[in-house]
Amino acid sequence: MAAAPIQGDQTAVSDVRTGEVLSYSQFMRRVTRAAAGLRRQGLRYGEHVLVDVPLGATLPVAVHSVAWAGGVAVLGHTGPARMMITQRHDRAAGADVEQVFSFQPAPGAKPFGELLNDRTVEFGPLAGPAITLDGERVYDHDELATDLRRLAARLVISKDDVVISAVSEPFRGLRVVDLAMMSGAHVVIAHEPSLVGCRVLAAERRATIVVAPYELARRLLGDPILRVVDERAVVSSLGL
Template identity: 60%
Template sequence: MTWTELVMSAAPGRGDRPAVTDVRTGEVLTYATFVKRVTHVAGGLRRRGLRYGERVLVDLPPGAAMACAVHAVAWAGGVVVMGGRAATRLAILQRGRDMEAQEVITYEPTPGFTRFIDLFGDHTVEFGPLAGPALTLDGDRVLTHEELAGDLRRVAGRMVIGKDDVVLLAVTDRFKALRAMDMALTSGAHVIVAHDPTLIGCRVLAGEHNATLVVAPYDLARRLLGDPLLRVIDERAFVSSLAL
């Protein structure tokens, strides 16, 4: 089972239950919608000529859009680039800006740029790659589907996240946020993505959404410890075994 296939594996049993709630945009993405977006956007990328192993820059803040874009690229057979201003033919950004990419796709409608929503269409990619390269942070080391899926399984073995958990994601590092979302989605949990999280903000959001678990940077996680209603996990736990 590949990385994206593993992340989507809980969807058939979760259906219309919430997968990701994005506090910044107010968007609530269900499991069924998550899979639909990943497979449809993958089809849109293929229509734009994405080739197996081709690199695509994804520069989006942690949230529902980032999860969909990253996994759509991987499902289409591309390699996600999450670091720097890499020179790629395709780039998916929050809003348009001058890039070396031949085609820039923006999540926020921006004059002169392809809209992310325009990738949706009748064509879907029903089956992703069986294996192979999937993601790079620095353009040098490429993580494969096998590495990313295997690491998720190792993480699942040492921290229990269940389908009834509501996970408050208070993480600004995009890759760590992605890995925490991956783990929660694999488990069938509901992820609440906080933006510019603070101690008070986390406590307010945890109360509003009945969160059972918080993932946060070390300093914030340490200050949240002691709440009898919340489990707290340091964000580093989700990438520690990848030797990054």
């Protein structure tokens, strides 16, 4: 969010599977407006919101909207909650939820777009709870941001980098997106690419960094252009 006013219309996130592309300014507008929409719908500070969205361009929008509104994003279906954000609503998955907002049209769910209007939450919380993976261990804003700054300094990511995210686990993928965007870089979300697919994508996008599972990362080592990062590095300092 801090990078958005500087990077503006520069590309922030590209989703290979869906073709969706978000600039920094588009990302910020969606997050701040959706946060206002969630508050308008009654979201209270510290309240849990289930986020059942696959890794892609919409996942960081959903998670940051909840966190920017002062809520706690719960990745998955863990624990009680009044609200849920999903890619495409499944009635069974949201049986105990009062309000469901879906990125894709689905019976029994409100379009995520209904959360967006001209009102925004200009200043989100700098501290306090932000996200949980199991409904119990909650990571706060300061903890996550401090850790991302340490990672960015160690990996030396700059605004000129193009980062391929070849990870598949949602939280790790979210960390890669946050890490790249904190540095003002462009992150390309791939979806379990093969070795050849990763190399082709890297060539097409002129990528400089790839974050991948251990086996794929090991096989990519030695590339004269790409810096290769094992995906475990982006969560190891959080004890995961």
